[in-house]
Amino acid sequence: VVARVRLAEDPDVVLDTNIVGSEPGGVRIGQPVEAAFEPRGDIHVPVFRIAR
């Protein structure tokens, strides 16, 4: 799922990123998320999952 995430720590910062661990229909605007890191090619990049 392609998503735009605003950081709670600095609302001026937005990231275009992915929500992982959820189907597209299970993601809603405004849901709190938490950072995770996934390998993409040679590097690990920040992605987000729905906060538990």
Next chain:
Amino acid sequence: VTTARPERQAIISGVGRSAVGRRLGRASLELTLDACLAAIDDAGLQPSDIDGLTTWPDIRGELGGFVGPSVAYLQQILRLDLSWHLGAVDGGNVLGVLGEAALAVSAGLARHVLVYRTLTEATAHAAGQPRAVPANSGDPWLVTYGIGSVVQFAAMWAQHHFHRYGTTREQLAWVALNDRRHAALNPDAIFRDPLTIEDYLAARMISDPLGLFDCDIPSDGAHAFVVSHRDHHRDADAPVFLEAMGVARPRTSSWAFWPDLDEMAAHGCARQLWSRTTLGPQDVDVAGLYDGFSIFTLLWLEALGFCGRGESGPFVEGGDRIGLGGELPLNTSGGQLSEGRYVGFGFVHEICQQLRNRAGDRQVTGAEVGLVAGGGGPLAQAFLFTNRT
């Protein structure tokens, strides 16, 4: 801030268009010359009268048919003696060269500027050339996240609007349905068959909530305009006067990392436009608002004050307000969703023809004031035209 409004010294004295459509298989230069010579003739001029020349984008390479002949090349072909020229390379220019041309004639740097824009995307894509829009990523950071197309960013604006204001696909559909019913009246339009709400909703989803009919059509065709000093207006057959212009680019030219999905660059652009004229939204008789993706048209309606923030869904629903005979006839050519994707210049062509009473079966009776808005997301330019001196 100055109270001078130099753009009012500019008129569009001539309008030209080549053959337009899908997969014409014609050379970009040939289409360009057809449009340019038609515009020069329409202005009552000869090529030797042209002393300014500009286009966007003026960059090397084919870019999948997104780019026409360069300013330098076209100058040689037309053998022009230029006192002003601009080959714009900035990624967000879209319609901006029209404003630059107006300022050049206002400043006395040129008397007649030829502005052209050529696209051969349909033919290039059919020949297997890679699709390329300068604004899009190639940015490896975005590719990492599977973001490779502007449609994904446009979809985020739409998702936000649906979430915050309760806008529905059935409302958004009216941008496409209204375009299509106008295209039926436009012999130049690519898609003229009736489109129903059922067709719209059943079409393939591209990037939720934007489906196939929310996305414009890669097309072939060239447009040209002669921008002259207003001193020339009595010699022009049907001059169109530039009343005001607006441009804005808040914070970034990128589609990515956009800070506030409640706004596009359109909002600042609209504020500037209305600050430069005593006219207001209620004075506009016909409008062409960019519909590269349908959601942009809704956001332009709000930005320009045709309706309140968040109210564009109900505003277009049912299509009465935005049809011919409605309070705001909108995208009367069929727009980029049905006439073809000419990256804003199709709207300039249409609004000029409306103000010249040359829009055929889709003429808005008595149209005197027309508005063109180009771009979406981080890109925005707007122009207000009249047919009154």
